[in-house]
Amino acid sequence: MIAKIENLVKRYGDLIALDHLNIEVKEGEIFGLLGPNGSGKTTAINCLLSLLKFDKGSIKIFGKEMTPYAYDIKRNIGIVMQNVAVFDELNVYENIDYFCGLYVTDKKKRKELVKQAIEFVSLKDFVKFYPKKLSGGLLRRLNIACGIAHKPKLIILDEPTVAVDPQSRNNILEGIKKLNEQGATVIYTSHYMEEIEQLCSRLAILDKGQVIASGTKEEVKGMISLGEKIVVETFNISDNHMDGIREIPHVIDVELKENVLTIRQKNGASNLVNIMNFITENAISYGKIYSELPTLNDVFLEITGKELRD
Numbered sequence: 001m002i003a004k005i006e007n008l009v010k011r012y013g014d015l016i017a018l019d020h021l022n023i024e025v026k027e028g029e030i031f032g033l034l035g036p037n038g039s040g041k042t043t044a045i046n047c048l049l050s051l052l053k054f055d056k057g058s059i060k061i062f063g064k065e066m067t068p069y070a071y072d073i074k075r076n077i078g079i080v081m082q083n084v085a086v087f088d089e090l091n092v093y094e095n096i097d098y099f100c101g102l103y104v105t106d107k108k109k110r111k112e113l114v115k116q117a118i119e120f121v122s123l124k125d126f127v128k129f130y131p132k133k134l135s136g137g138l139l140r141r142l143n144i145a146c147g148i149a150h151k152p153k154l155i156i157l158d159e160p161t162v163a164v165d166p167q168s169r170n171n172i173l174e175g176i177k178k179l180n181e182q183g184a185t186v187i188y189t190s191h192y193m194e195e196i197e198q199l200c201s202r203l204a205i206l207d208k209g210q211v212i213a214s215g216t217k218e219e220v221k222g223m224i225s226l227g228e229k230i231v232v233e234t235f236n237i238s239d240n241h242m243d244g245i246r247e248i249p250h251v252i253d254v255e256l257k258e259n260v261l262t263i264r265q266k267n268g269a270s271n272l273v274n275i276m277n278f279i280t281e282n283a284i285s286y287g288k289i290y291s292e293l294p295t296l297n298d299v300f301l302e303i304t305g306k307e308l309r310d
């Protein structure tokens, strides 16, 4: 286990920001922390890094207790926080060199690491630029390069793609995958379920400072009563037909929105053939028809009664 958070409680005055939080991150994985704004992701990361004192619980990283003075642990962690933290007085190269220099004192070695970090975030054409001259996306990439240049074993990224254009966002996500392939364990927080789906092997969903579901994507999706969703693009479906579909075993509900029919089934049921038969027998004309697993938003919705993004 690379990181282990046990029964963590963090209060801000009367507000319980983390309520007996339990999280385990295994070596070599990309672990996702998914939750809406205010669910406690940043607080959890700040406690994990010993940047915040907590009220109860324990935190271990690399098998050792994490404390504000555990420099041997901190040296092997890379941090990319939500707010960009770079020096306006230093250009792109100097910023990365500065942050890398906090961990790597050998100049020759550092030069190589800085070069690799610059290539990694594709900022080669901008090395002489000062942060103020960079677009939001490029600035984020600089922030990432500063956090990872020293090749840490554990990389923690707190919502690194908020307010980033789609191209930079893809660049960032691909980069994180590459870092993981090169051996780093990654903890990634986000309120975008698509990113967590795309990136992470295991995840925990947070709400009000508690883990409401955790495991692999399949395990988490298997925790709810909703199973596959069958989606049919249709043009001549009547209310009678919809009632007929509702009668098919395992169907939970049927919804028609702008010629798209969504049929939700119970977990464990496979209904595509039955639905196809019904459509053919009733001569319902259709365009596309496909089946999809529940999304992480479906999981959140079923457990909490709210949407992930409100």
Ligand SMILES: Nc1ncnc2c1ncn2[C@@H]1O[C@H](COP(=O)(O)OP(=O)(O)OP(=O)(O)O)[C@@H](O)[C@H]1O
Residues within 6 Å of the ligand: 012, 015, 017, 035, 036, 037, 038, 039, 040, 041, 042, 043, 044, 159, 191
């Ligand atoms: N310094 C603070 N003082 C008081 N309350 C705080 C403080 N920091 C966070 N909170 C509260 O603690 C709760 C958890 O906040 P936190 O920032 O950890 O959530 P988050 O999931 O990271 O959300 P976001 O994505 O908006 O940063 C929220 O209700 C927030 O308002």
